[in-house]
Amino acid sequence: MIDNLTVGFTAALTPENLLWCFVGVLLGTVIGILPGLGSATGVAILIPVTLTFDPLTALIMLAGIYHGSQFGATITAILVATPGEASSVVSTFDGYRMARAGRAGPALAISALGSFTAALIALVALTTLAPVFADVALGFGPPEILAVMALGLCTIMVFSGRNLMMGAALGLAGILVSSVGVDVGSGTPRYTFDQVGLFGGLPYVEVMIGLFAIGELLNQLHRGMATPIRARFRDLLLTREDIRRSIPATARGTLVGFVLGCLPGAGTTLASFMAYGAEKRFSRNRDQLGTGAIEGVVAPDAATSSGSNANFIPTLVLGVPGGATTAVLLGAFLVYGIQPGPLLFEEQPTLVWGLLASFFIGNAILLLLNLPLAPVFAQLLRLRYSVLYPLIIVTSLVGAYSVKNSMLSVWIVVVFGFVGYAMKRLNLPVAPFVLGLVIGPLFETALVQTSALGEGEILPLLASSGPALTILGVALALVVGPAAVRAVRSRTRAHRPAEASGGTDRGAQAATDRTGPEGTDGGTGRAPEGEEVLDTPRRPDD
Amino acid sequence: MSGPAPGAPGGEAAPTRARPSVLATHAVLAGIGGLFFLGSFSYPWTTVEDGTVGPGALPRVAGLALLLIGLAMLHRELRAGTVLEGDGHVEEESERTDGERRAVHRKLIVVSAALVVTATLIPFLGMLPTLAALTLFLTIGVERLRWPVALGASLGVLVVCYLLFVVLLRVPLPLGVFDPALWGAV
Numbered sequence: 001m002i003d004n005l006t007v008g009f010t011a012a013l014t015p016e017n018l019l020w021c022f023v024g025v026l027l028g029t030v031i032g033i034l035p036g037l038g039s040a041t042g043v044a045i046l047i048p049v050t051l052t053f054d055p056l057t058a059l060i061m062l063a064g065i066y067h068g069s070q071f072g073a074t075i076t077a078i079l080v081a082t083p084g085e086a087s088s089v090v091s092t093f094d095g096y097r098m099a100r101a102g103r104a105g106p107a108l109a110i111s112a113l114g115s116f117t118a119a120l121i122a123l124v125a126l127t128t129l130a131p132v133f134a135d136v137a138l139g140f141g142p143p144e145i146l147a148v149m150a151l152g153l154c155t156i157m158v159f160s161g162r163n164l165m166m167g168a169a170l171g172l173a174g175i176l177v178s179s180v181g182v183d184v185g186s187g188t189p190r191y192t193f194d195q196v197g198l199f200g201g202l203p204y205v206e207v208m209i210g211l212f213a214i215g216e217l218l219n220q221l222h223r224g225m226a227t228p229i230r231a232r233f234r235d236l237l238l239t240r241e242d243i244r245r246s247i248p249a250t251a252r253g254t255l256v257g258f259v260l261g262c263l264p265g266a267g268t269t270l271a272s273f274m275a276y277g278a279e280k281r282f283s284r285n286r287d288q289l290g291t292g293a294i295e296g297v298v299a300p301d302a303a304t305s306s307g308s309n310a311n312f313i314p315t316l317v318l319g320v321p322g323g324a325t326t327a328v329l330l331g332a333f334l335v336y337g338i339q340p341g342p343l344l345f346e347e348q349p350t351l352v353w354g355l356l357a358s359f360f361i362g363n364a365i366l367l368l369l370n371l372p373l374a375p376v377f378a379q380l381l382r383l384r385y386s387v388l389y390p391l392i393i394v395t396s397l398v399g400a401y402s403v404k405n406s407m408l409s410v411w412i413v414v415v416f417g418f419v420g421y422a423m424k425r426l427n428l429p430v431a432p433f434v435l436g437l438v439i440g441p442l443f444e445t446a447l448v449q450t451s452a453l454g455e456g457e458i459l460p461l462l463a464s465s466g467p468a469l470t471i472l473g474v475a476l477a478l479v480v481g482p483a484a485v486r487a488v489r490s491r492t493r494a495h496r497p498a499e500a501s502g503g504t505d506r507g508a509q510a511a512t513d514r515t516g517p518e519g520t521d522g523g524t525g526r527a528p529e530g531e532e533v534l535d536t537p538r539r540p541d542d
Numbered sequence: 543m544s545g546p547a548p549g550a551p552g553g554e555a556a557p558t559r560a561r562p563s564v565l566a567t568h569a570v571l572a573g574i575g576g577l578f579f580l581g582s583f584s585y586p587w588t589t590v591e592d593g594t595v596g597p598g599a600l601p602r603v604a605g606l607a608l609l610l611i612g613l614a615m616l617h618r619e620l621r622a623g624t625v626l627e628g629d630g631h632v633e634e635e636s637e638r639t640d641g642e643r644r645a646v647h648r649k650l651i652v653v654s655a656a657l658v659v660t661a662t663l664i665p666f667l668g669m670l671p672t673l674a675a676l677t678l679f680l681t682i683g684v685e686r687l688r689w690p691v692a693l694g695a696s697l698g699v700l701v702v703c704y705l706l707f708v709v710l711l712r713v714p715l716p717l718g719v720f721d722p723a724l725w726g727a728v
Binding site for chain 2: 168169173176191387390393397411447452455456458
């Protein structure tokens, strides 16, 4: 690993790459702060700008934007309760309350420090585990890849919220839209209406610019903006108590974020919500959560940071995006002619390790920028949206055109802008649609290859492969597991009042509950606290 | 945004009246599934050469699945009106007055129309002049900004995009009537 990292740092530490890493992180932070521009949007808009770059330099800059915007989004979430990213929604719960109580500085500072710590731990794990996963994945043939794609589709469905059917429906809609164009197996044009421009399918980048940039812009015009608050440098000082309380929360958030970030399709939003849920269950100060507790800021931000790094494991190793932004980044890889997957580590070691090394550098730059400059970045909120949104439209349209030098791209942006707006207004999660769009062609390719390998038969090949069966088992557990757990819990709850009314001693009952099944809360009969967080309505764009 | 009704277990609420926006969302999804499902019959299920998965297989299965899920969600909404996260429900904007709501709707319609008109005009007027005109229209016509600010923004857009995309990236942006080749021919 040391040799690989040496190769990576040698590649990433060139003056040019350092400069673009800095530019990416800086731009990312600004993009995260600006209303209506999330990391997916920022990366999508700026892909055309990087087309003339060396692929490693371009990816370093785009990854810098990704990491930078995650933190920038937290700044707006804390200061004005306007999360720039879906994963920053949780930061509004306690961060905004801290800001309103005059503690914006500690909230911003602990967010930066927690994110940095989590990123470093996640990166060590990423650089250690990614090659191991890649070695395992090298043994994967079409049946195993097909199983991985099925797992990706299941995670999309499961992690799109409690509404499983809507998650599945939007994932399927994404797959169907991705089927427009020439079929991968036979070369037959499908749903193209003899339009040559559609033979290549609906391009990812343009669709994403439409969904995220124009869709969010129209949504912002509908919603209006909150009033900003000033954050001063002298207010950034953390107390010893703040740090003491933040350490275990950061550790929990990092772990939750990393585990969930490794799953294809899970995204960072789920990680941030789950980390908050973990705090509500395990934190010593859980009663203060929701009232401006520092654990409520640092744990979700650590989870987001850790998850956004871990997202690169499925993206680089399997070629399956971890979330919406990594889906756009996957599109960027393809634009540069690079196919992510297990072979990437063998065929392009300088690119992969250079990119991973740049994450370390980018996160260090991010901390150096964010700690002292967070109040300065916050001043960008004073830029009027009435000036900003025409610029977003112009950048989106020119950027989309420059991808293929085609007016079709401009129309795709406009049409999917309206689709994105409708989805946001209707509170439909965009992530399942986007991931369906990305996974659709990969799934079909694996399906065709497996079918060709089995001379038309797919199931016998899947059944004869241990890894494929294991992965499919995990996929099934993901879909069926939560429903089964809920059923068991509701049955347990249904039994409890009956036992209590049967004359059970109250103290003995409480003691029994404490040693009872996980998920009970000491016999009060309330729902487990972690679940309340997941029920909280989420922004639909991750 | 919709969410589980207070006190409702498992994110579900007591039965309520079916909501039009939710019904429309589910119907559109079912319709998309149905269209792709029917369209898939134009393509073979397996390839003639080797019997492997053909171009019709994925859209047929995914289209049918979406159609069925859409119909199931429609049925659920009609039967129970269950409030679930991300189900297509639009929350009422109670904090806005009728006038404010009308103004927001008007602005959205104008900006949306401006997007369509811009995309239509680009081949004729060229990319950069059309986008500069769009910026001017939005800043003055829609946002009522002062002329100097609006002109500055429009000129800034023109100059920055020209430098970035034409000079630096050498993207052949459409020039429309400003194409020198056109004037040369005339």
